Amino acid sequence: MPAKLVVEGLTHHYPDEYTGESVHALEKINLEVQEGELVTVVGPSGCGKSTLLNILAGLLPYREGVASVDGIQISGPGSDRGVVFQEHAILPWRSVAKNIGHGLELKGMVKEEREARVQDFVELVGLSGFEDKYPHELSGGMKQRCAVARTLCADPVIMLMDEPFAAVDAQTRITLQEELNRIAIATKKTIMFITHAVDEAAFLGDRCFVFSARPGRLKAIVDINIARERRIWADMNADDEFVRARDEILRLVREEVSVAVEE
Amino acid sequence: MGAGATMNVLATASIAVQRRLGRQRIRKFLLGSIPFIVMISAWHMNTVFEWLPPVFIPAIGEVWDAFFILQEDCVGFGAALMLDNSCLMSTHILSSLGRVILAAVIGLPFGIAFGILAGMSRPISKILEPIGIFANSISGIAWIPLAIVWFGVGWMTTLFIMLNTIFWLMFFNSMLGVRGVARVYEQSVLTMGGSRLDVILHVYLPGAMPSIISGMRMSMGFGWRALIAAEMIGGDSGLGFMIFSSAEEFKIEEVFLGVIIISIIFLATDHYLLKPLEKWTIHRWGLVWKPT
Ligand SMILES: Nc1ncnc2c1ncn2[C@@H]1O[C@H](COP(=O)(O)OP(=O)(O)OP(=O)(O)O)[C@@H](O)[C@H]1O
Ligand SMILES: [Mg+2]
Numbered sequence: 366m367p368a369k370l371v372v373e374g375l376t377h378h379y380p381d382e383y384t385g386e387s388v389h390a391l392e393k394i395n396l397e398v399q400e401g402e403l404v405t406v407v408g409p410s411g412c413g414k415s416t417l418l419n420i421l422a423g424l425l426p427y428r429e430g431v432a433s434v435d436g437i438q439i440s441g442p443g444s445d446r447g448v449v450f451q452e453h454a455i456l457p458w459r460s461v462a463k464n465i466g467h468g469l470e471l472k473g474m475v476k477e478e479r480e481a482r483v484q485d486f487v488e489l490v491g492l493s494g495f496e497d498k499y500p501h502e503l504s505g506g507m508k509q510r511c512a513v514a515r516t517l518c519a520d521p522v523i524m525l526m527d528e529p530f531a532a533v534d535a536q537t538r539i540t541l542q543e544e545l546n547r548i549a550i551a552t553k554k555t556i557m558f559i560t561h562a563v564d565e566a567a568f569l570g571d572r573c574f575v576f577s578a579r580p581g582r583l584k585a586i587v588d589i590n591i592a593r594e595r596r597i598w599a600d601m602n603a604d605d606e607f608v609r610a611r612d613e614i615l616r617l618v619r620e621e622v623s624v625a626v627e628e
Numbered sequence: 629m630g631a632g633a634t635m636n637v638l639a640t641a642s643i644a645v646q647r648r649l650g651r652q653r654i655r656k657f658l659l660g661s662i663p664f665i666v667m668i669s670a671w672h673m674n675t676v677f678e679w680l681p682p683v684f685i686p687a688i689g690e691v692w693d694a695f696f697i698l699q700e701d702c703v704g705f706g707a708a709l710m711l712d713n714s715c716l717m718s719t720h721i722l723s724s725l726g727r728v729i730l731a732a733v734i735g736l737p738f739g740i741a742f743g744i745l746a747g748m749s750r751p752i753s754k755i756l757e758p759i760g761i762f763a764n765s766i767s768g769i770a771w772i773p774l775a776i777v778w779f780g781v782g783w784m785t786t787l788f789i790m791l792n793t794i795f796w797l798m799f800f801n802s803m804l805g806v807r808g809v810a811r812v813y814e815q816s817v818l819t820m821g822g823s824r825l826d827v828i829l830h831v832y833l834p835g836a837m838p839s840i841i842s843g844m845r846m847s848m849g850f851g852w853r854a855l856i857a858a859e860m861i862g863g864d865s866g867l868g869f870m871i872f873s874s875a876e877e878f879k880i881e882e883v884f885l886g887v888i889i890i891s892i893i894f895l896a897t898d899h900y901l902l903k904p905l906e907k908w909t910i911h912r913w914g915l916v917w918k919p920t
Contacts, residue, residue, distance in 0.1 A: 501914025
């Protein structure tokens with residue numbers, strides 16, 4: 366079966382029109398993501414993870430290399446690829462419920478139909494009672510949960526998530542991770558999930574892409590062979606496969622961080 | 629009735645008023661009226677002590693009376709609405725108001741629309757920005773002589789002057805407002821399948837609202853000033869015309885009356901239109917800080 370998402374020889378430079386120098390963000394990235402697969406991406410800060418995600422979302426034009434979905438080259442944004450942005454992109458002028466239902470509204474779904482679905486996602490991310498609040502009235506973690514629900518509710522085929530759970534408390538994060546796992550089982554969505562947390566990368570990923578320090582290269586791919594149904598935090602520390610994968614990712618990331626520090 | 633009882637009645641009344649209107653609002657109102665109370669007292673004291681003669685500063689009562697004297701010959705509501713010349717006062721007020729409303733109804737939406745387009749599109753801004761800077765360099769009222777040559781004295785001239793002022797101020801404010809909206813909001817709508825129009829309506833318009841509202845404030849402020857100036861020189865009615873022609877006839881109380889009516893109308897539009905708009909948009913959305 367051909368891969369859902371294919372990236373070949375993708376290289377990206379950010380020009381700087383003031384200094385004339387350019388930042389080399391990505392170097393010859395080759396990767397494939399299968400349909401229904403959840404891959405996690407880890408790597409040192411500034412190695413180009415968000416850059417890759419922006420290119421896949423169609424928000425950043427690229428010149429060298431190819432990125433394609435279902436064999437069609439990416440040339441712009443589309444509702445097939447939903448994004449949870451690193452800076453929580455919830456619209457300040459829309460209430461929580463209207464933010465979460467925004468994708469359905471853009472698709473033209475009628476209000477009555479929308480409301481029931483929105484309510485499901487409000488409950489899923491634990492924002493019940495805050496439906497009519499505006500984003501500035503939420504805490505940082507609540508904003509992030511709202512952003513996740515906003516993208517989930519729009520029901521894209523591919524989800525590109527950029528550190529979506531970074532700002533929520535440990536307890537909520539565990540809930541959301543298990544919830545995302547459940548969604549992955551139920552919806553068979555193709556998901557690319559960027560994170561800094563190594564245990565999160567091992568818990569969620571079918572595979573984990575480890576990136577090197579800038580310019581970002583794909584340094585290693587760690588396979589995590591745990592059936593999705595068995596992925597529950599309570600069992601994980603006793604799971605040999607999880608522990609192995611986590612330790613290996615940690616080792617690979619540590620090498621890169623020390624490289625970055627030595628520079 | 630003793631002093632104690634009077635105090636009691638007053639206290640009860642004040643509590644009742646506070647309940648009805650809310651403490652905060654009364655406080656705000658009282659604080660805001662302090663400068664006016666000081667000004668009015670000084671004005672009245674001038675009449676009592678005759679620091680400056682009444683030809684310069686009329687008595688408050690005279691200004692009050694002038695309003696009714698000007699309206700004296702008016703034969704009814706219908707005549708007032710038809711801007712009949714017998715109803716001088718209401719005709720002046722209504723023609724100024726009419727011009728302001730007309731100019732606002734045309735100038736504000738077009739200014740906002742073109743401003744948003746210029747904010748999001750390089751080619752459009754390249755076409756409109758230079759002409760806008762050109763138009764702004766010649767302040768609104770400097771167009772008056774030319775406008776009189778083109779349109780003669782009357783509505784067209786005043787309208788042209790106001791539109792010139794309102795449109796371009798609104799245009800620049802909306803354009804800058806759109807440019808200040810974080811890109812990620814636009815991206816989030818685009819990645820959910822939104823169209824350009826969706827981005828305009830759901831992102832640029834609300835995102836630029838702080839600028840748009842301050843643009844409205846500015847354009848209505850400068851618009852009024854331009855209108856008054858235009859009416860003075862190129863008008864045949866209106867409050868500006870009234871102030872100017874009364875001054876020529878040394879009817880100082882009518883000059884004062886005109887100035888006071890202009891400021892009352894202006895305060896009222898700000899209070900009943902712009903403030904609520906602000907409250908229900910940018911304050912509600914947390915886009916601007918409320919001073920404490
Ligand atoms: N819009 C931009 N213009 C110029 N340079 C940029 C831009 N965005 C990112 N960069 C640069 O590209 C490099 C990669 O940035 P990117 O945001 O992709 O990193 P990241 O891996 O997501 O980091 P983090 O984990 O901290 O979010 C960085 O060095 C950054 O300075
Ligand atoms: Mg990033």
